[in-house]
Amino acid sequence: MDVQRYISSGVIENHVTGLLSEPEAREVEGAIQEYPEVKAAADAIRQDMERYIELWAQKPPAGIKRQLMERLRKDDVQDTPAASPITTTTEKTYDDPFSEEKGEGVAPIRIWQYSAVAAIILLLASVTMNVVSYGNSDQFKDQYAEMQAEQEAINAEKQALKDELASVRKEADILKNPAFKWTRMPGMGKHTGIVATVGWNPQTKETFILAQELPEPPADKQYQLWAIVNGKPIDAGVFELGNNARVIQKVKAVENAQVFAVTLEKKGGSTSASLDQMYVAGKVAG
Amino acid sequence: MGAAVTYTESELVLGLKARNEKHFGYLYDHYSPALYGIALKVLNDESMAGDVLQEIFLKIWRGIERYDTDKGRLFTWMVNIARNTAIDTLRSKSHKMGQKVAELGSNTLASEQLAIHPSVDHLGLVKVLELLSREQRVIIDLAYYKGCTQDEIAKILDIPLGTVKTRMRNAIIQLRNILKQI
Numbered sequence: 147m148d149v150q151r152y153i154s155s156g157v158i159e160n161h162v163t164g165l166l167s168e169p170e171a172r173e174v175e176g177a178i179q180e181y182p183e184v185k186a187a188a189d190a191i192r193q194d195m196e197r198y199i200e201l202w203a204q205k206p207p208a209g210i211k212r213q214l215m216e217r218l219r220k221d222d223v224q225d226t227p228a229a230s231p232i233t234t235t236t237e238k239t240y241d242d243p244f245s246e247e248k249g250e251g252v253a254p255i256r257i258w259q260y261s262a263v264a265a266i267i268l269l270l271a272s273v274t275m276n277v278v279s280y281g282n283s284d285q286f287k288d289q290y291a292e293m294q295a296e297q298e299a300i301n302a303e304k305q306a307l308k309d310e311l312a313s314v315r316k317e318a319d320i321l322k323n324p325a326f327k328w329t330r331m332p333g334m335g336k337h338t339g340i341v342a343t344v345g346w347n348p349q350t351k352e353t354f355i356l357a358q359e360l361p362e363p364p365a366d367k368q369y370q371l372w373a374i375v376n377g378k379p380i381d382a383g384v385f386e387l388g389n390n391a392r393v394i395q396k397v398k399a400v401e402n403a404q405v406f407a408v409t410l411e412k413k414g415g416s417t418s419a420s421l422d423q424m425y426v427a428g429k430v431a432g
Numbered sequence: 433m434g435a436a437v438t439y440t441e442s443e444l445v446l447g448l449k450a451r452n453e454k455h456f457g458y459l460y461d462h463y464s465p466a467l468y469g470i471a472l473k474v475l476n477d478e479s480m481a482g483d484v485l486q487e488i489f490l491k492i493w494r495g496i497e498r499y500d501t502d503k504g505r506l507f508t509w510m511v512n513i514a515r516n517t518a519i520d521t522l523r524s525k526s527h528k529m530g531q532k533v534a535e536l537g538s539n540t541l542a543s544e545q546l547a548i549h550p551s552v553d554h555l556g557l558v559k560v561l562e563l564l565s566r567e568q569r570v571i572i573d574l575a576y577y578k579g580c581t582q583d584e585i586a587k588i589l590d591i592p593l594g595t596v597k598t599r600m601r602n603a604i605i606q607l608r609n610i611l612k613q614i
Contacts, residue, residue, distance in 0.1 A: 155601075159601045159604040160575075160600050163575040163604070164515070164575055165582050192508060194607055196507060196511060198611070199470060204472060206465065206481075206485055210464075211460055215456075217490060
């Protein structure tokens with residue numbers, strides 16, 4: 147045989163990639179055995195294919211290994227003959243008394259004996275099952291509790307997001323409403339640099355404040371908004387800072403205002419403004 | 433994954449023949465990606481490929497007695513089991529030839545392949561898919577992964593029988609050249 151020609155004919159590639167029919171494949175296997183060059187060529191091709199295969203390697207899903215190991219253990223148990231005697235015995239018990247028909251004195255006792263054995267086996271099996279399922283139920287209980295806790299956490303998170311979304315929507319509605327007049331109140335005197343903004347709807351009298359840059363007040367004090375008409379401050383309500391500093395807060399309705407101002411007052415607000423404690427103020431446009 | 437121990441192939445084989453589960457776990461950790469890759473390529477279905485992967489390893493476990501070190505590498509032996517098992521499953525699922533081709537049609541586009549196999553060795557694979565022509569890739573896939581015979585391939589690709597043989601040889605030669613570059 148012309149080995150070189152055989153190698154370049156492509157038959158080895160076709161063999162390794164599984165293209166050949168069985169008789170053809172057997173022929174190639176024979177040539178591989180016989181000629182070292184053919185064997186070398188086949189090995190090289192096989193290695194190429196194996197590298198190609200490895201390029202496509204992908205980690206299988208995680209659970210498969212555990213399932214597989216369980217099946218292996220069962221597999222090994224089935225191999226050992228220990229499991230079979232029970233079934234053969236019971237089969238015999240069933241057959242013997244009836245097939246032989248005679249010896250009525252003996253058969254009932256044997257039936258009783260076997261029944262007792264069967265009953266004990268059943269009882270043991272049932273006890274085992276109970277223990278196993280009790281163990282399982284514990285596990286399920288734990289899992290259930292875990293999932294319940296998870297569910298609650300998710301619900302709480304969802305509610306928080308919902309609340310946040312609602313408040314953001316509300317703010318957006320106010321901001322988009324063209325009826326609102328926005329008055330920027332810059333810091334007064336020594337409070338230069340701080341700022342708050344009032345949104346006032348002259349039609350509905352609704353008023354909101356956004357305390358962008360007010361310093362946190364002392365614990366016993368609170369900021370109070372005033373609507374000033376002809377030099378007379380009218381209470382427009384107190385407002386919080388802290389977590390509310392970045393949100394638009396609703397304050398009292400304002401009938402009329404030429405100037406808005408914020409003063410620092412005792413907690414709960416004052417009836418008359420402490421004008422020396424004026425932090426910010428701004429003139430209402432138009 | 434058992435980073436502390438490594439076994440040589442002959443240690444591994446001895447352990448497996450002694451029914452040592454630890455060795456089997458090691459075998460699984462090291463070879464399951466390649467074998468799962470085969471099952472996926474053949475079946476194109478992750479859940480079927482997972483089932484087939486279990487069959488493959490059961491066959492390896494049960495058949496390790498018959499494995500003969502002299503006849504070739506363990507990996508080669510396992511790859512054959514994997515390929516045969518997966519292709520048997522493909523056939524038993526009454527996949528007709530037309531279906532094989534239809535699957536292959538979508539299967540051979542590089543981008544989709546990468547989408548199906550997100551964790552493959554991208555660089556190497558991308559290079560192979562780039563440099564192997566579509567017809568070369570198709571012929572390898574049809575033969576190796578779909579288990580088609582020469583006749584079937586000739587019919588599917590509508591080419592003469594002799595062309596199948598030479599085209600396969602060229603594909604393997606080209607594959608070898610690419611692999612050298614990776």
